Amino acid sequence: MTNETISTHANRPRRVAFFGSPAWAVPVLEALYRQHQVVLVVTQPDKPAGRGLKLTPCPVAAWAEAQGLRVEKPAKLRKNLEFMELFREMGPEVAVTAAYGKILPAELLAIPRFGFLNLHPSDLPKYRGPAPVQWTLIHGETEAAVCIMQTDVGMDTGPVVARWRTPVGPDETAVELSNRLRDKGIELLLEALADLEHLQPQPQPPEGTHAPMLQKDHGKIAWERSADEIYNRHRGVQPWPGSWFEHQGRRVKVLRMSKATLEQTLEYRHGQGPGGPSLEPGTVLRIADELMVAAGQGSLLLQEVQPEGKKPMPAADWARGARLRMGDRLG
Template sequence: MRVAFFGTPSWAVPVLEALNRRHPVVLVVTQPDKPQGRGLKPTPSPVARYAEAQGLPVLKPERLKGNREFLEAFKEAAPQVAVTAAYGKVLPKEALEVPPYGFLNLHPSLLPKYRGPAPVQWALIRGERETGVSVMKTEEGLDTGPLYAVWRTEILPEEDAVALSERLRDKGIELLLEVLEGLPHLVPVPQEGEASYAPLLTKEEGRVRFGEGAEAIYNRHRGVQPWPGSFFFRGGKRVKVLRMRPEPGQGTPGVVQAVDREGVLVGTGEGLIRLLEVQPEGKRPMPAADWARGHGVGPGTRLE
């Protein structure tokens, strides 16, 4: 099928690669170049870099709604279907109506749970034991469209948002290719169940909340990778937590119970959390025990 692809980050590149191997990709639409690095040089998105390297036609519109130039180019490409994967912009009705078979969206959640831009992160933060990936027909509403395919899976105990999102994407690619093969004969089914929303993370979501239980703290840590990451404050300085694990025991929330070779044991609302590797502000990553010894952190020290 003639496919148009809408996507932006590196997570979306393997989706485009798979489509490009099996179908003629007639247009790639991605976010505009963004300033990066010390010189704030405009830098193409990962999807744009791949598409340009493959010689695929690329558009980078600032906005879609009311953008006549974009709409004419989209129509001229004459896609039979469009696929979105982490594109990052709302699709207006006039764009949704261009491909005869509409838009398919690869969404890493069991819709209608975790509609929105950060489904994997929030599933982890909220301690879900199961998640999945859905291939949805896009409507004007936010992730409200009917479903062509769904795959369910258990969330592995050590999986963070990076690993889980990549695993869901890779399975989603398989589903997407299957749906495209049979698309003219498939009828999507409406979403069923209680809907929930997964908004973009804010920096504050990464703050370690020692008043919560150790399992909840660990789940949040897994969910906020790679951004904003976990952090706490000691003496007004931010300290990133790169690795941690929950442990049994009891202590005062936020108060250090012990420092040993393995790390720093801190009380929580329920259980203990062991800090294994940290990165103080302006420093390199280091074992949590080394940081504690170098900063006068010991039993009774309060972390915020």
């Protein structure tokens, strides 16, 4: 194939179908809309939202409908002959998925000439599944990645066509890292679409790690963990379920926290002397501008909390209002 032919492929808009649902995926669709012909957008069905539980489209569907794009919201894909026929009629050359949330059946994957490409924010085969960035941070990884993968019938097991690795910032949250990886992933995706005829997929090893959907209890602070582990988990569970603990039977959400330095912990020890409060996990060590709490190893500084049923407030103000004293233990 001549260089002139390759250049023609690179500049030609592709007929693309897009599968995605949450707000995180909207910039991916926007980029495709600007450079390619988006013939179909597929999202999760509308869900009840708000006080009136009115059926509401997901962010991707809302954006696509506003642009006048064809949007379909099938409740299921497997054995959905009506949707399969529609998808075939729309004639996509390639399909792109980004946080769609469903396993795609083999008969659907076979329809586009160039198959499906998935934007996945992890260093595959690490962290396959729906919450890769969250578990990357919870496990204290210092490096993350985004991959463009050819989708197969497994969960994030297809061959990788592009990969970009990056250091993880020490205070970077799941929201920040997810967005940064997505934005770089968009660049990789557009490059792959420009060169579909010459991609060189690299098979993944069969064994990998799974990143399951977060549950509410994943945000519960276990004070017996080290300060590093608690802080890493706090970064990973943003914005949901967030970090929280219970005090006197009521949940208190921790909106902002940091790790105390070794000097701050040693200063506390020195100031209390041998008869001072213990450093058992969960012990309140200091109530000043911040609330200092002992962990299994090291200690944490709580800056902002939100007690159940109340507005966010400085953690020290909450502690004083709750009549906490140094040496008390949080539940």
